[in-house]
Amino acid sequence: MPELPEVETIARGLANAIVGKTVASVEIRLPKMAVAPPGVDFARELPGERVVGVGRRGKYVITRLSSGRSLVTSLRMTGRLVVQRPGEGEYKGTHVVFHYTDGTRLSFADLRTFGRTRLVEPDEPWDGSLGIEPLSSGFTPEGFIGMLSGRTTPIKVFLLDQQRIAGIGNIYACEALWDAGIKPGKPAKALSKPAVRRLHRAIVDVLQRAIGMRGTSVDDYVDAEGLRGGFQNVLAVYGKHGQPCPRCGTSIVRTVIAQRGTWWCRSCQR
DNA sequence: CTGAGATCCTGGGGGC
């Protein structure tokens, strides 16, 4: 499931691969996957648009177009954005295909069809409810302490709330909490200031390390070139039910918090 | 404001 590091890796790959290309046509096989403002025909409006940049906000890939419009793509759990050359085979569950004038294509595939790509007008404030970027300079330890104060919600639920911090999903929430030695179910307001500082550092550190390894492929995540990431090889707790904690050797447990699988060490996460 | 629960999907795992 693509989270911030995976989406960052995809966006960087796309920036290398499709900036400067011009859309020739768009094939929409599953209409719900391609969303446009009322009265705008997605497939009809895009031909002729040139890709001028690709970036990321939270878990969204943002493709900026020459008209000033953007394509905002959410991959959810099983979405893939892969650049393909003429003749390359299709991914299963390919629902939207952007064909460029040079013959290459960008395939948006998603087995579970939860993903969406949305055409956004130049001034449309699409990300108003998204929280702070955890790798931005605005995300500070002191600011994080303020965000958590008074909140009774479990710290893990807080980390997953995209309206607070944008981009953290289940994998990196589990890994950061393990790194900081914090119990996932602990109420946010009950964390000591040193614990919040450790968690702040752990979040930034785990996200940066994961970007360095081009993301985590536990399921079917691949980057814009169709390649798997490497961070699944260094995970400490995520999906490690019954295996020894890398820090203390205690068996990792799996519990459920807010309907989500949660892996952690009962011994060194307090 | 806050939180709980439903919803959307399909592949894969468990049970038998």
Next chain:
DNA sequence: TGCCCCCAGGATCTCA
């Protein structure tokens, strides 16, 4: 071997 059941999981919506 095969069939059925159930479940993961991010974002969004409704409801309390």
